[in-house]
Amino acid sequence: MDLSTRYLGLALRNPLVASASPLASTVPGVRRLVDAGVAAVVLPSLFEEQVHREQLRDLQLVEAHEHAFSEAATYFPSPSPSATQPGGAKRYLRLVERAVAAVDVPVIASLNGSTPGGWSLFAHAMQEAGAAAVELNITFVPGDPRTTGRQVEDRHVEILERVLENVSIPVAVKLGPYFSSPGELALRLDRTGARGLVLFNRFVQPDVDPEAMVVSPGFPLSTPVEAPLARTWIAVLHGHVGCSLAASTGVETAADVAAYLLAGADVVMSTSSLLRHGPEHASVLLDGLTDWLARKGFPGVDEARGRLAVPRDVDASAYERAGYVAALEHARETYGGVPGA
Amino acid sequence: MRATIDGNEAAVRVAYRLNELCAIYPITPSSTMAELADEWSSHGRTNVWGTVPAVIEMQSEGGAAGALHGALQGGALSTTFTASQGLLLMIPNLYKIAGELTSTVLHVAARSLAAQGLSIFGDHSDVMAVRQTGFALLASASVQEAHDLALVAQAATMRTRVPFIHFFDGFRTSHEMNTIDLLDDDVLRAMVPEELVREHRSRGLTPERPFIRGTAQNPDVYFQARETVNPMYARTPAAVQAAMDELATHTGRAYRVVEYAGHPEAERVVVLMGSGAQTARETMRHLVASGERVGVVQVRLYRPFPAAELVAALPRTVRRVAVLDRTKEPGSHGEPLYLDVAATLAEAHVAGTLEQAPLVIGGRFGLSSKEFTPGMVAGVLAELDAAAPRPRFTIGITDDVGGTSLPWDADLDIEEPETLRAVFHGIGSDGTVGANKNTIKILGSDPDVHAQAYFVYDSKKSGGVTVSHLRFGPHEIRAPYLVSRAGFVGCHDIGLLEKVDVLGSAGRGATLLLNSPRPPEQVWDALPRTVQERIHDLDLRMFAIDADRVARDAGLPGRTNTVLQTCFFAISGVLPRAEAIAKVKAAIRTTYARRGTEVVRRNEAAVDATLAALHEVAVPTDRTNGHALVPPVPPDAPDFVRTVTAEMMAGRGDALPVSALPVDGTFPSGTTAYEKRRISDLVAQWDPETCIQCGTCSFVCPHSVIRSKHYDEGELEDAPESFASAPLNAVGLPGARYTLQVYAEDCTGCALCVEACPVSPLGEPTRRAINLTELEPILEPARQDVAFFETLPVNNRARVDFGTVRGTQFLLPLFEFSGACSGCGETPYLKVLTQLFGERLTVANATGCSSIYGGNLPTTPWTRNAQGRGPAWSNSLFEDNAEFGLGLRLAADLHTALARTRLAELRAEVGADLADAVLGAEQVRESALEAQRERVAELGRRLEGLSGPAAQDLRSVADHLLRRSVWIVGGDGWAYDIGAGGLDHVLASGRDVNVLVLDTEVYSNTGGQASKATPLGAVAKFASGGKDLAKKDLALQAIAYGNVYVARVAMGADAHQTLTALREAEAYDGPSLVIAYSHCIAHGIEMRDGLDQQYRAVASGHWPLVRYDPTVRASGGNPFQLDSPRPRIRLEDYVYRELRYRMLRDADPDEAERLLGLAQEAVDQRWATYEEMAGRGAARFATDARR
Known part of the structure; x- marks a missing residue:
């Protein structure tokens, strides 16, 4: 069975990619994922804000007691000349270097920037460290209510442009679903030069614990019920964009992988199921995919890909609308009426 | 270059x-x-x-x-x-x-x-x-x-x-x-x-x-x-x-081993070595220019003494020579350089190589960095001109005892007018010193500019005053003395105007920069009257900025250095403004390059925001309406404190005459109580409604500013309205009230109490039963509350439960308000020590942090109770502390033995019952100690009526009949390194000494150098690539002897275990060693997280809590007790919360990972060893062979 595929212009041995998660935060972790069969590994995101926070915190800790007393002007040695990227960035880049050296599949670095300079600086450093590609994890929360949707979209494009100016490796953009017209943004990013789109990002949603009376960080793992949204947009975009499409969210079983492929995904990313079941679950997914392809008579994933994508010549809105109406009909049949419908 | x-x-x-x-x-x-x-x-x-x-x-x-x-x-x-x-x-x-x-x-x-x-x-x-x-x-x-x-x-x-x-x-x-x-x-x-x-x-x-x-x-x-x-x-x-x-x-720079400079036909010459020679030569130039025939001999090579070169260097016209020594040799005929010069010249004269034998006099100057100014040089030369110069003298002090001191003109100013002088007053760690170092580097980088800077700090480790003395100009700067008549004075904290003479160094027409939170139009009225008068007298120009706000807005809260440095360049005019700003920014990029891009960006933003916030303050010519300054100590302070200590506190110690000081280094205890430093704007405040009266906040308070008492309700009759109290949460004392009093003026705002407090008010999860609040609004009531609290009776020691944290906090601490760092991890242990044993305590203190916050003048924290009893404290050296403490023990033992012998001899005279009771007293529990104290007091009364050598002897040593508690205290630099040999020997002595090692895992006092207590993988000075050797297990070493009580404690992890260990150690009749985890600024943590880090150190297995009690072995039990549970967090979850470990991760992630792996391995191995030991039978531990 030919599971090989291409993603961001990179040849992969199969369509299963380990997306950014703590599993890939160490070299042994990366190795375990690759040994279990994944075709590429996306490292956990480097968060520029966190780097800045750590830089400022460490500066404060160093300076808080300096030059206060005759016997000791300072309490720490000067930073080593090799401490060129304090605040965790160097550590991350070293992880990239070591992961690249440790495995024979593409290692994709992930970046969550917060300043224009930061995006390009760190993306370039990731390339220098040997990353096969960079995934931009653009988490822009428009807290100012006067910000327009267009401004948000423009910012995504600007970030991509700036990064592309500074790197020659492929760049993917991981998007959230919360745009008025995700498809149009996807096309813009594709035109700007993104080599891949990862659909979708799941945002951290802090919650309130009424018992402890604290805000809890909360980052629940995804479940297959969340997958249809991403699948729908992959189905819509397949064939409309030149760049790769990566499916992310709700991959629990081989069936979920297969469904994404049918919708048109070039690769399928998994985090939650690997966290839930361990990295070795990758082999379960791949075995299941192989079985499915065989059962359905596909010689390889390329043949299965996009079979259930929205046809290029169809009005996608009407198609989606039709699907929506059909879904309501189905619900009515199943439950005997849809509340509020 | x-x-x-x-x-x-x-x-x-x-x-x-x-x-x-x-x-x-x-x-x-x-x-x-x-x-x-x-x-x-x-x-x-x-x-x-x-x-x-x-x-x-x-x-x-x-x-x-x-x-x-x-x-x-x-x-x-x-x-x-x-x-x-x-x-x-x-x-x-x-x-x-x-x-x-x-x-x-x-x-x-x-x-x-x-x-x-x-x-x-x-x-x-x-x-x-x-x-x-x-x-x-x-x-x-x-x-x-x-x-x-x-x-x-x-x-x-x-x-x-x-x-x-x-x-x-x-x-x-x-x-x-x-x-x-x-x-x-x-x-x-x-x-x-x-x-x-x-x-x-x-x-x-x-x-x-x-x-x-x-x-x-x-x-x-x-x-x-x-x-x-x-x-x-x-x-x-x-x-x-x-x-x-x-x-x-x-290089073109010519030096002579003995160098003469001065009038070619000088008659009077000063001979000296070191930096003072620069001052002398500059002063000589000034005097020669005004027609005096004087000169200076600068001795560079002192040994082998260049006698021929000295004779050759001296002009043949010289009639009189003053030799200045920067040392003191008590009992000598003269100080060394004087003797060498005198002998050389006499010999040369006798030999005929020096025709005229000059009169040679010798004097001392500049001891312990005492200022040596042009006026002093002129004073010495003036003495040489006297009819009969004093053969021995001092210069720079007022010696009203020996009459050695020469007068001098404090106002003699010989500096070049082109040299600009600036003085900056700041608070320790506020960035003033660092900014000034940058400033002179910026100025000194101009090939046509010479720059000089010198920094003076006060004696406190936190909240102290720093004074930066800067000079710059077109000529080489040879002025190794403090700046006076400055053209620019920066006062980086307006509160300093209340405490020190900021304008004492200002010259006429100087510019004054004030950092003040007030708007410019309100600044004048907020100044003390004396300051306003000086501003008028000196015709100063004044600028103000709220630098804290600018820094905060730029994302650098508390870091005013960049802002104030920019102000200096903007208003001093030393460089064109645009050029200065560009250079400040360039310096920022250099200074902070290795701290990260964001750090650079924010500092640059602070520069950009500064000028808009800087304002000139109009000086009203018709108004000096300011408030009066508060004297440094209250008027009812003891005489010595008012006349000596207070002068030192106010920065006038240089003017104290010799007679003001004790002859043998003996100073009164407990002088920090008079200081009321008010170094923090935020202080602890008790919430009596929420408090469960557990005593934890008070237990962990490093500065002894949280005290508790319980008392009868009737005591509250005269309480001020603001005085807080709550019903005592205890059975058996109905109607009793409880007060947790914060000494607000002494609080450093470290927040350890807040972090340690276990309860929150209902519905307010982010608050505790003790919280930080702003000092200013509560200052006056807090003063009244403290004053009233001190009138409440101290709780009876004999009725306090020494076995609980809560109980001990009703005991009076006899170590208070030290100048240690805010949130210090060492001082809580010392405070508890004084609460438990303070009235019987003798402390031998190794040099280091604890000897500095414990014994650095002007004020010291070891104090006494209302009966006048308290810790007797001394510091010998760094290397000999264990031996020094043993000596104190031996002396006490000798005197105890003598007292017992004499008492036995006088049994009949003092009363057999009393004598037998004293001699047979068990002195372990506090009630027994209290009874013995009463018996010894009674013995004293009865001895008053007796005469004869035995009675006199007994009177002189009777206080030794109360068991003394000798504690040997020091840091890990002492215990693990320089004093390790002595400590080992003292532990092996079998004597009843108690050793408390305040283990910060680094040389804290000298600035964070690695010791053998520094853990594997931690970065410290001298281990900047990460320590590649595991920490020495001092506890196991001591346990190996078998007759040493050993404990490893961390109060942040288990305060009760700390308390138990200290009490067991003290009660043990033999050597005891308590190793106490002490969080430290050199760990790179927010100090308020110190206790949490202690907890994590224990929870990770880095710092297992243990006690080894030889008395348990003697009764057949396992003497080794593991007091902490199995490691339950990973080592990295402890260490990477500290900068000392993170630094290596930033510099060399691979090495950090390798060392962390090895450190985790070492933790696991040690735990396995400990567990095995904790399960052994008594027979597998060494026996105490002492009889």
Whole structure:
């Protein structure tokens, strides 16, 4: 069975990619994922804000007691000349270097920037460290209510442009679903030069614990019920964009992988199921995919890909609308009426 | 090439490049030399021969000297850096190294020796104490000289084989920054050619050409052998001069071993060494210009004494000579330089080489960095003009006891008008000093500008005052004394105007910059009246900025350095504004490059935001309406505190006469109570409604500012309205009230209490039963509350539950309000010690943090109770503390034995019942101790009626019948390193001493150098690449003896275990060792997280809590008890919350990962060992063989 595929212009041995998660935060972790069969590994995101926070915190800790007393002007040695990227960035880049050296599949670095300079600086450093590609994890929360949707979209494009100016490796953009017209943004990013789109990002949603009376960080793992949204947009975009499409969210079983492929995904990313079941679950997914392809008579994933994508010549809105109406009909049949419908 | 650096860096920049090995040990003020050498070595910087010098930290200066000696005998070019007691510890090896004619140069930042008191500051006491060792002594007088003569010394030692001590004045030169010309490698190589290096190497020990060196010699030849070296010493002055001359050919800077400067026909001459020579020469120039025939002889080479050069240097017109020594030799006919000069001139006169024998007088100056100003030089020269000059004198103090002191003109100002002078007053760690260092580097980078900076700190580790003295101008700056008549005065905290004489250094028409939170129009009215008057008198121009707000808005809360530095450049006019701003930003990029891009960006943003927030304050000419200053201590303070301590506190200690000070270093206890420093805007505030009265906040308070009492409700009758209380949460005392009193003016706002508090008010999860609040609104009521609280009766010790944290907090602490860092991890242990045993406590304190916050003048925290009893405290040295404490124990034991003998003899006279009761008393529990105290008091009364030698004897030692508690206290630098041998011996003595090791895992006091307590993987100075050796298990070492009580404690993890261990240790009749985890600023944590880190240290297994009690073994049980549960978090979840570990992760992630892995392995292995020990039977532990 030919599971090989291409993603961001990179040849992969199969369509299963380990997306950014703590599993890939160490070299042994990366190795375990690759040994279990994944075709590429996306490292956990480097968060520029966190780097800045750590830089400022460490500066404060160093300076808080300096030059206060005759016997000791300072309490720490000067930073080593090799401490060129304090605040965790160097550590991350070293992880990239070591992961690249440790495995024979593409290692994709992930970046969550917060300043224009930061995006390009760190993306370039990731390339220098040997990353096969960079995934931009653009988490822009428009807290100012006067910000327009267009401004948000423009910012995504600007970030991509700036990064592309500074790197020659492929760049993917991981998007959230919360745009008025995700498809149009996807096309813009594709035109700007993104080599891949990862659909979708799941945002951290802090919650309130009424018992402890604290805000809890909360980052629940995804479940297959969340997958249809991403699948729908992959189905819509397949064939409309030149760049790769990566499916992310709700991959629990081989069936979920297969469904994404049918919708048109070039690769399928998994985090939650690997966290839930361990990295070795990758082999379960791949075995299941192989079985499915065989059962359905596909010689390889390329043949299965996009079979259930929205046809290029169809009005996608009407198609989606039709699907929506059909879904309501189905619900009515199943439950005997849809509340509020 | 030029650079603006300090004297330490100037010296080590040469020393490092001309050596293969540096054997180091930290000691102020020389530590910087060792730190830089270590850093450069770890960064791979090479010497002039292309190899990276090895740097090894030793356990003491004695160890460093031994390693140095060995390395030299092995043929390696080797050096060390030291000062003061450190140099004394090297003396045995100095004799050996010199006796064997071994080329080396030691670099010494000369410092006072500990005598009646320790002093970290500069004079020549230390180097004068080694003048007899055979080392040559070469004195540098400036930062440039420290650089140049480091090379001259190395060149000379290689040629003469006579070893050298190259020294310069501690602090005044070692810490003065000045613009100097740097020597490049070619000059170094030219003056220390490789063939000389090879010759040195060839003299090393090698089995290929074996010989023995270091024989034992007998009466037949020792004497002659000692005389063999004379020719080398005779050649040395000329060799040094030759090296100086060679240096001049390379650099144009000419030096003489003895250098005369002054009128060619001078009649009066001053002779001196060190930085004072610069002041003397500049003053001489001024006086010569005004027609006086005076001169200065600067002695650079002191040993071998260049007698011929001295005679040759002196103009033949000289009639009178004053020799100034920066040292004190009590009982001598005169100080060393004086004696040498006097003998030389007398001899020359007798020999006929000096026709006219001048009158030679000798005086002392500048001890412990006492200021030495042009006025003082003029004062000495004036004395030489007197009809009968005093043969011995002092200058710079008022000696109203011996009458030695000369008068001087404090206002003599000889400085060049082109030199700009600025003084900045700041609070420790507010960034003022760092910014000023940057400022003079910026100014000094201009090839036409010379810059100088010197920094003065007060004696507190946190919240103290810093004063930066800056000069810059077109001429070389030779003014090693503090700035006066400054053209610019920065006051970086408006509150300083209330405490110190900020305008004392302002010149007429100067510019004053104030950092004040008030809008500019309100600044004037907020000033004290005396300040307003001075502003009028001096016609000052005033600017104000709210630098804290600008910094906060730029995302740098609390970091006002960049803002205030920008203000200085903006209004001082030293550079065109735009150019200055550009240079400040460039300096920011350099300074913070390794701290990260965001740090640079925010600082640049702060610069940009500054000018808009800077305002000139209109000085009203018709209004001086300010408030009066509050005196430093209350009027009811004891006489000594009012007349002496308060003067020191107010910065007027220099004016105290000799008679004001005690003759033997004895000072009254408990003077911090008068200080009321108010160093924090935020202070703790008790919430009586929420409080469960557990005592934890008070237990962990490092500054003893949280006190609790319970009392009868009736006591509240006269309470101020604001006084808070709650029903006592205890059975058996109905109607009793409880108060947790915060001494708000003494609180440092560290928030450890808040973090330790276990409860929250209902519905307010982010608050606790003790919280931080702003001081200002509660200041007045808080004062009244404290005053009332102190009138409440202290709870009876005999009725307090010593077994609980809560119970002990009703005991009066006898260690309070120290100047330790805010949130210090050491002081809570000391405070508890005084609560438990304070009335019977004798403390031997090793030098280090605890001796500084415990014993640094002007005010000290060890105090006494209402009955006048409290801890007796003393500090001997760093290296001998265990032995010193043992001595105190031995003395106490002798006197106890004597008292018991005499009491037995006087049994009938004092009453048999009383005598038997005293002699048979069990003195373990507090109630028994209290009963014994009453019996001893009764004995005293009965003895009053008796006479005779036995009764007199007994009276003098009767207080020893109450069991004394001797505690030996110190840090890990002492216990693990320099004092390890002595500690080991004292623990092996079997005597009843208690040792408390305040383990911060680093040399905290000298600035964070690694000790053998530093954990694997932690970064510290001298271990900048991460410590690659695991921490020594001091507990297991002590346990091996079998008769030592041992405990490892961490109050943040288990306060009750700490309490139990301290009590068991004290009760144990034998040696006890308690090792206490003490979080520290050198760990790189927010200090309010200190207790949480203690918890994590224990939870990760890094710091297992244990107790080893030999008495348990004696009764058949397992003496080894593991008090903490199995590790339940990973080591990384503890260590990476501290900067000392994170630094390595940033610099070298692979190495950090490797060391962390090994450290985790070590934790696991040790835990397994401990668990096995905790399960052993008693028979498998060593027996206590004492009878």
